[in-house]
Amino acid sequence: MPAAARHSSAAKASSSPAASRSGVSRPAIWRVMEIHKIIRTGRHPNCTTLAREIEVTPKTIQRDITFMRDQLDLPLEYHPVKHGYYNTRPVTEFPILHLSRTDLVALFLARRALEPLRGTRLERMLSDSFSKIAEACPGEVSIQWHELDDAFSVKAAGVLAADVTLFGDLLDSIRATREVSFDYHKLTGSQPETRTVQPYHVGQIEHGWYLIAHDPARQAMRTFALQRISRLEMLKSKFTRNPAFNAHDHLGGGFGVWSYAEGAARSHDVCIRFEGYAARVVAERQWHPSQTIEKLKADGSLIEFQATLSGLEEITRWILSWGSKARVLGPQELKRRVQQEVAGMVE
Missing domain, CATH: 3.30.70 (Alpha-Beta Plaits)
Structure with a gap:
């Protein structure tokens, strides 16, 4: 079934009066993506816990689960012992949005600009609008929306001019789980040095854009300022992303850009x-x-x-x-x- 038809079916399947518990409607495609993201964590959520997290009724969640299983052919099953849903096999394909890279970056940055409004009615209203715009966007590049949420974030207000080409190339490497090589000029260094890393996340932190990547040579996560990266090259070598990585947790222990290796930091x-x-x-x-x-x-x-x-x-x-x-x-x-x-x- 074409993606547009699936989205239409999803909307019909869940456009009943079942409003969210908070009084704010949730678009069907947004709910489906959230359910998929939560189930991928391996927590075995059930309809009640999903309804609580997504702020809709359990009956709405049950309809969404049925739609995901029957119409999208997702391998969802209910675990009788753990009392929750799980995927019986790894899921590599999912309903996608079709956007050109230019549209993608513009739409995503606009959506992430809502971070200071998180939790407000205005944020929910505008987020819903962005989801509807994204569903209608044709283009030449396919991207899974949840992958963008995993790859990019905004931690603080303020924008530092960044190389748009560099930004786009890093986006592609994160999505493709491909290693990158670049020259990096450390604040304390006199000359740039070549680094080969596995890119995980790009975030706006303390008024600047930073890449969070795993450095195999140092066996640790490292943070790189985009404005000090030059001669970026996406390599053919792929890497397996650590599913336990969470950008919020990675940066949460520090007070800004600094992060600390697990077990190496004191409280x-x-x-x-x-x-x-x-x-x-x-x-x-x-x-x-x-x-x-x-x-x-x-x-x-x-x-x-x-x-x-x-x-x-x-x-x-x-x-x-x-x-x-x-x-x-x-x-x-x-x-x-x-x-x-x-x-x-x-x-």
Whole structure:
């Protein structure tokens, strides 16, 4: 069955009054993609757990599962012991969107620009609109939408000019799981050095675009600034992507671009006291997933910021940016780092 016909059937199969529990409708193709993505994790979800995650009724999920199994020929079965759905064989094909690469990059970047609105009604409304646009886009390149969500993200606002050709080539290499070779100029290096890596993810972090890739020579994940990459070449050698990799988790332990190899990082419970304008600005934003903020004065002019981090490199710079309005309460290692930087500045 053609993709367009499948999408039409999916819409008919789930266009009943079954509204989501949150009062916001979910397009059929969006639900099907989400169900497929969740089942691929191997968690064996059932209709109740899927309905809770996707915010629709279990009856809607059951119709979607039936559609996926009967119309899309997906190998979905219910596990009688684990009480949830799973794929009886690996799934390499799935309903796809047809977009030119130019359309793809433009549409995806526009969609990801909604990240600051995540969780709001406006974000859900606009996301639904983007899904409908994507379904109607003809073009010359086929791409699975869920692959884009795995490959790209936006962590913070702000755009740094990037080479569009480089961006597109990295997109192709991530989708094709092909190794890439490039020259990379480290901040501390005097000359570029050649690197061969396995690209996993491109994200906008702290106002710049970065590639997260596995470096076989170093047996670790590494982060590369796109503006310092040159002479990129997609190699013929393919690699097997680690299914356990998650970009959010990879970056979650750090305070920005820095990430830490699993098992190599220590946990640091950071506590900083802010006053005046700094207290108000810090309290207005989500700086880290683990953060908690306690108001010490009712007017918000004195707060304590706490977070659990895997490293102290970037939090040190952040503290210094607030000058005398920030005071480190702990840990002792962070106090020492800040004191050394301030002493060096005085000298």
